[in-house]
Amino acid sequence: MNELELKYGCNPNQKPARIFMADGSDLPIKVLNGKPGYINFLDAFNGWQLVSDLKKATGVAAATSFKHVSPAGAAIGTPLSETMKKIYFVDDLEDLSPIACAYARARGADRMSSYGDFIALSDVCDVSAAKLIKKEFSDGIIAPGYEPEALEILKEKKKGTYAIMEIDPNYVPEQLERKQVYGITFEQGRNDIAIDESLLENIVTENKDIPDSAKKDMIISLITLKYTQSNSVCFVKDGQAIGVGAGQQSRVHCVRLAASKADNWLLRQCPKVLDLPFRTDIKRADRDNAIDNYIGEYYMDVLAEGEWQKVFTEKPEIFTVEEKRAWLDQMDGVTLGSDAFFPFSDSIDRGAKSGVKYVVQPGGSIRDDIVIDACNKYGMVMACNGVRLFHH
Numbered sequence: 001m002n003e004l005e006l007k008y009g010c011n012p013n014q015k016p017a018r019i020f021m022a023d024g025s026d027l028p029i030k031v032l033n034g035k036p037g038y039i040n041f042l043d044a045f046n047g048w049q050l051v052s053d054l055k056k057a058t059g060v061a062a063a064t065s066f067k068h069v070s071p072a073g074a075a076i077g078t079p080l081s082e083t084m085k086k087i088y089f090v091d092d093l094e095d096l097s098p099i100a101c102a103y104a105r106a107r108g109a110d111r112m113s114s115y116g117d118f119i120a121l122s123d124v125c126d127v128s129a130a131k132l133i134k135k136e137f138s139d140g141i142i143a144p145g146y147e148p149e150a151l152e153i154l155k156e157k158k159k160g161t162y163a164i165m166e167i168d169p170n171y172v173p174e175q176l177e178r179k180q181v182y183g184i185t186f187e188q189g190r191n192d193i194a195i196d197e198s199l200l201e202n203i204v205t206e207n208k209d210i211p212d213s214a215k216k217d218m219i220i221s222l223i224t225l226k227y228t229q230s231n232s233v234c235f236v237k238d239g240q241a242i243g244v245g246a247g248q249q250s251r252v253h254c255v256r257l258a259a260s261k262a263d264n265w266l267l268r269q270c271p272k273v274l275d276l277p278f279r280t281d282i283k284r285a286d287r288d289n290a291i292d293n294y295i296g297e298y299y300m301d302v303l304a305e306g307e308w309q310k311v312f313t314e315k316p317e318i319f320t321v322e323e324k325r326a327w328l329d330q331m332d333g334v335t336l337g338s339d340a341f342f343p344f345s346d347s348i349d350r351g352a353k354s355g356v357k358y359v360v361q362p363g364g365s366i367r368d369d370i371v372i373d374a375c376n377k378y379g380m381v382m383a384c385n386g387v388r389l390f391h392h
Contacts, residue, residue: 001026001027001030002020002021002024002025002026002027003018003019003020003021003027004018004019004020004027004031005017005018006018006019006036006037006038006041007035007037008037008038009038010038010039014038017038019038019041023174028167028168028171029044029142029165029166029167029168030165030166031163031164031165032146032151032164032165032166033151033154033155033160033161033162033163033164034140034158034161034162034163034164035161035163036140036163036165039068039069040118040139040140040163042069043066043067043068043069043117043118043120043139044066044118044120044140044142044165044167045142046066046069046227047064047066047071047118047119047120047142047227048120048142048167049226049227050062050064050071050074050120050223050224050226050227051063051064051074051120051121051122052122052169053195053223053226054074054076054122054220054223055122055123057195057196057219057220057223058076058216058219058220058239060076060077060078060098060102060239061076061077061097061098061099061101061102061121061122061123062074062075062076062077062102062121062122063075063077063099063102063103063105063106063107063119063120063121063122064106064119064120064224065103065106065107065110065113065114065117065118065119066117066118066119066120067113067114067116067117067118069229070227070228070229070232070244070246070247071106071224071227071228071241071244072106072109072110072113072114072117072244073105073106073107073108073109073110073113073114073240073241073244074106074220074223074224074240074241074244075101075102075103075105075106075109075220075239075240075241076102076105076216076220076239076240077097077098077099077100077101077102077105078098078101078105078238078239079096079101080096080101080104080105083269083274084104084105084108085104086274087108087265087268087269087274088104088105088107088108089108089135089284090104090108090132093128093131093132095128096128096132097126097128097129098123099121099122099123099124099125099126099128099129100126100128100129100131100132102121102122103119103121103129103132103133104132105239105240106119106240106241107119107136109240109241109242109243109261109265110243110244110261110264110265111288112288112289112292113261114136115137115285115288116137116138116139117136117138117139118138118139118140118141118142118163119133119138119140119141119142120141120142120143121141121142121143121144122144123143123144124143124144124145124146124147125141125143125145125146125147125150125151125154126147126150127147127149127150127153129150130146130147130149130150130151130153130154131153133154133157134153134154134156134157135284136284137284137285138157138162139162139163140162140163140164140165141154141162141163141164141165142165142166142167143165143166143167144166144167144168144169145166146164146166151164173190174190175189175190175192176188176189176190177189177190191226191389191391193226193387195219195222195223195226196219197215197219199219199222199360199383199385199386199387200215200218200219200360200383200385201383202363202383202384202385202386203381203382203383204363204368204372204382204383204384205372205375205376205380205381205382206376207375207376207379207380207381208381209381210358210381210383213238214333214335214357214358214381216239217236217237217238217239217335217358218236218335218337218358218360218383220236220239220240220241220335221234221235221236221241221335221336221337221360222337222360222385222387222389224236224241224244224337225337225338225339225389225391226339226389226391227391228244228246228339228391229246229247229391229392230246230247230339230340230389230390230391230392231245231247231248231249231250231251231254231339231340232244232245232246232247232248232254232338232339232389232391233245233251233254233255233258233336233337233338233339233347234258234336234337234338235258235259235261235262235334235335235336235351235354235356236334236335236337237262237265237333237334237335237355242261242262242265242266242334243257243258243259243260243261243262243263243265243354244258244261245257245258245259245261251338251340251342251343251347252344252346252347252350254338255336255346255347255350255351256350259350259351259353259354262331262334262354262355263328263331263354264292264295264296266327266328266330266331266355267295267319267324267327267328268291268295270319270323270324270327272316272317272319272323273291273294273295273319276290276291276294276312276316277312277313277314277316278290278311278312278313279310279311279312279313282310282311286310286311287311289302290302290311290312294316294319295319295324299318299319303315303316303318328353328354328355330355331354331355332355332357333355333357333358334351334354334355334356334357334358335356335357335358335359335360336351336356336358336359336360337359337360337361338359338360338361338362339362339388339389339390339391340361340362340388340389340390341361341362341363341364341365341368341371342361342365342371343365343367344367344370344371345367345370345371345373345374347371348371348374348375348378348380349374352378352380356378356380357379357380357381358380358381358382358383359375359380359381359382359383360382360383360384360385361382361383361384361385362384362385362386362387362388362389363384363385363386364384364386368384
């Protein structure tokens with residue numbers, strides 16, 4: 001099949017719409033179920049590149065949760081602790097496979113952003129992953145293959161309309177890529193730079209100790225940024241993105257956005273949040289919204305009289321600012337990656353409040369010395385990789 005007609009483009013008024021191979025070859029994907037849309041395909045192809053790169057770089061199964069052409073989460077499939085299983089709401093599932101663990105992490109890091117996501121898996125989707133995915137509200141999935149039982153489980157989603165794609169893992173795109181804007185064709189070489197430990201050799205701070213686990217997190221942050229709409233930064237901890245800031249004009253605003261998501265990830269692990277007395281009849285999305293409100297600035301939206309009864313069996317105590325700060329101060333060993341240089345030290349200052357210990361960025365700013373001084377002040381390790389990773 002050389003082309004596939006779509007219902008419409010980004011918006012219903014944008015017709016006609018299709019995807020096709022300009023060179024006359026066959027598309028490298030098969031639609032096994034549903035009718036994916038224009039944005040679904042954008043998410044699918046970007047997500048597939050991300051997880052393919054992660055698998056190649058780490059040797060571990062990888063998954064990503066994409067929304068509007070940027071990852072809400074990305075992770076490799078390392079085992080989950082009991083706390084992680086609980087905050088990702090997979091503690092009722094047994095014997096999670098590596099690819100299932102990868103998606104649990106990718107989806108669970110920022111559940112608010114992942115609602116209605118498009119999933120990309122580096123490995124064949126097995127029954128373990130399919131059972132996990134079946135529970136979540138999602139638009140579709142792309143993977144290099146599906147176990148027969150897993151495929152049948154996924155086909156039941158969305159009343160049989162769930163978008164399921166299978167991609168040829170051996171497909172290699174042309175070296176040049178093109179797109180049109182306002183009738184004008186843009187052409188550039190594909191960003192096929194390999195991201196590996198060779199990019200971490202230029203350590204510019206006084207502290208030069210980067211353990212292997214942090215090197216892996218640095219690589220994960222850079223690969224995630226490679227497929228995130230710029231400006232972008234990524235916080236990573238223990239093999240998964242825990243906060244992604246995408247598409248902001250100001251870099252420090254990217255950092256603030258990503259850091260707030262990373263903070264929420266840690267706050268969700270606090271016993272005060274883990275033990276929230278949820279009603280058993282509320283939907284998963286309502287529970288996620290309640291948690292987000294409870295740990296945030298507008299906690300009274302869920303604790304006010306007449307509101308808490310909708311989601312809780314009893315009214316929880318307020319999670320005070322002081323309690324949250326005390327819990328967040330335990331955060332350590334976080335990696336902060338950036339797709340371009342930090343022009344000021346404000347991003348480092350904000351990162352320090354969210355436990356950043358390792359920083360990787362291109363460098364090259366006229367204020368690099370100020371940024372390095374800030375890292376030294378906090379005892380951070382910073383590598384300047386000399387590679388910009390803008391993605392638009």
